[in-house]
Amino acid sequence: MFSVGMAFGQGERTKYLDSLLNKLVKYDNVYINDTNSLVSAYTFSQMVKKDFSLLVTGSAENTQVGKYAALSVDKNEQSFSFSPINYIINGNDASKPFKHVLAINANGKLNNDGFFDFSDRKKLQIGGSWTSLWYSRYSFPKNKVKYRQIYGLVKDNILNNVEGTDDLEKLVNNERNVGDYKNLYHQEVEKYEDALYKNYWTRKVLAWTKLDIGYSEDKLKIVDSINVQNSVMEPINKNIKGAYFSLSGNIFYGLKNGFSFYLNAQLAYSRKTSLSEIFSTVDWNKVMYGGGTNNTVYYDMGEQSVYIADLTKFEKKYKRDVSVQLLCFVPLGQQNLIGLDLSYQNKQFITPGTKTFTSNKNIYSVGIMFPLRDKDGKITINIEPFWKSTSFDNYDSGLDESFWGVKFGVPLNQIF
Numbered sequence: 001m002f003s004v005g006m007a008f009g010q011g012e013r014t015k016y017l018d019s020l021l022n023k024l025v026k027y028d029n030v031y032i033n034d035t036n037s038l039v040s041a042y043t044f045s046q047m048v049k050k051d052f053s054l055l056v057t058g059s060a061e062n063t064q065v066g067k068y069a070a071l072s073v074d075k076n077e078q079s080f081s082f083s084p085i086n087y088i089i090n091g092n093d094a095s096k097p098f099k100h101v102l103a104i105n106a107n108g109k110l111n112n113d114g115f116f117d118f119s120d121r122k123k124l125q126i127g128g129s130w131t132s133l134w135y136s137r138y139s140f141p142k143n144k145v146k147y148r149q150i151y152g153l154v155k156d157n158i159l160n161n162v163e164g165t166d167d168l169e170k171l172v173n174n175e176r177n178v179g180d181y182k183n184l185y186h187q188e189v190e191k192y193e194d195a196l197y198k199n200y201w202t203r204k205v206l207a208w209t210k211l212d213i214g215y216s217e218d219k220l221k222i223v224d225s226i227n228v229q230n231s232v233m234e235p236i237n238k239n240i241k242g243a244y245f246s247l248s249g250n251i252f253y254g255l256k257n258g259f260s261f262y263l264n265a266q267l268a269y270s271r272k273t274s275l276s277e278i279f280s281t282v283d284w285n286k287v288m289y290g291g292g293t294n295n296t297v298y299y300d301m302g303e304q305s306v307y308i309a310d311l312t313k314f315e316k317k318y319k320r321d322v323s324v325q326l327l328c329f330v331p332l333g334q335q336n337l338i339g340l341d342l343s344y345q346n347k348q349f350i351t352p353g354t355k356t357f358t359s360n361k362n363i364y365s366v367g368i369m370f371p372l373r374d375k376d377g378k379i380t381i382n383i384e385p386f387w388k389s390t391s392f393d394n395y396d397s398g399l400d401e402s403f404w405g406v407k408f409g410v411p412l413n414q415i416f
Helices: 002-035 041-057 149-161 165-172 178-197
Strands: 068-073 077-088 100-111 122-139 203-224 236-255 260-272 282-289 298-309 317-331 337-350 358-373 379-393 401-408
Touching (some): 002 149, 002 178, 041 122, 041 203, 149 178, 203 260, 260 337
Parallel strands (some): 203 298
Antiparallel strands (some): 068 401, 077 100, 100 122, 122 203, 236 260, 317 337, 337 358, 358 379, 379 401
16 A cells, blocks of 8 residues: 555656646747747747857856956056946846846056056046847758757656656655756756757847946046146145946847957047046156255155146036947958957047137057967957057147057957
8 A cells, every 4th residue: 555655646746747847848839839949938048148248258158148357458558347247137037038237347547657557547437237138130041950859858858867756745845946847947958959059050140238327537646737836746636536427339240150240339428627538647756845945955756657737727527438349250261260340439528728628539440350269169369459540639739649559358259
């Protein structure tokens, strides 16, 4: 009698799990039929999430979308940015597509006097961002076979590998979360669909926007050109604080052969002054006058990087920046890529010596990207030698110049 009772109980519990998995199998089959998709909704959502992570970070090792770090060095400044924290909305819900990411971001610029030297001029920003993926379209040949039997085979495999009576007992008694079996089913389906269809995809298109809002600081030292004698003993520290805002639109288009392009357009506002876009300082010897010498004897206290400005006309106003960037990769033979990076920026600032006029800084940049691969053939980083040209509008003292530099970690990569 005891053994019969146990067999009956085992069968009832197996039916309970079988019913749960059958619902998941039915949902996936209906989704494939109704949407003419190649893979299940969960697999597609996870695929888009992983591909988007590659676009943003350039690294397949990141488990979260949006974590990244980048560095750019040229003759005048060091620019850096990183995003250490993010949260994927509905990231664990298999029934909803991947779409929104919230993140904490930081970026800044430093004088290039010493590598990451924070003692002189520095501009820093920290805030939050909201990234929204509005469009994701993946193409495949319509004549490719769809292996719908995957779902039933995964279900059978789970049933055959359940740990035993205790595991089923916990499920019926609600001691084991039903979601454990759902996740296991979806993850197994994803694994097999990825393996079967990874070479089927021929084109991938993603379009998204990113909104950034946060706090910024622009710290600099100034010698007052109207009152040089007083400020020469101690250059005046100025810290321009305020909020910043930026909104960008982005689109990526990629083909299986390696050809791809990325287009970005951005509008931003931040609090600026007449010195906000003038990053080259002058060397100034801080001095201290000897006591009782009628200011005829002084001691050299060392060289500092400072600006010389009329502080009576040193205003703070919110000004806009606009920028456009195009990145394009072209395949060269097997497993080889070369990229082109074109960008233009127009940055506003208060015209030096005035309180109300606006000047513009124009920056043109052209770079050649060389993707480097690891021993497994995966792209790990892009090294980009670039040429940059800077010019000014409505600022007579602004000097046009051009120079070469190098960048690391361009946010674009091959996702096939």
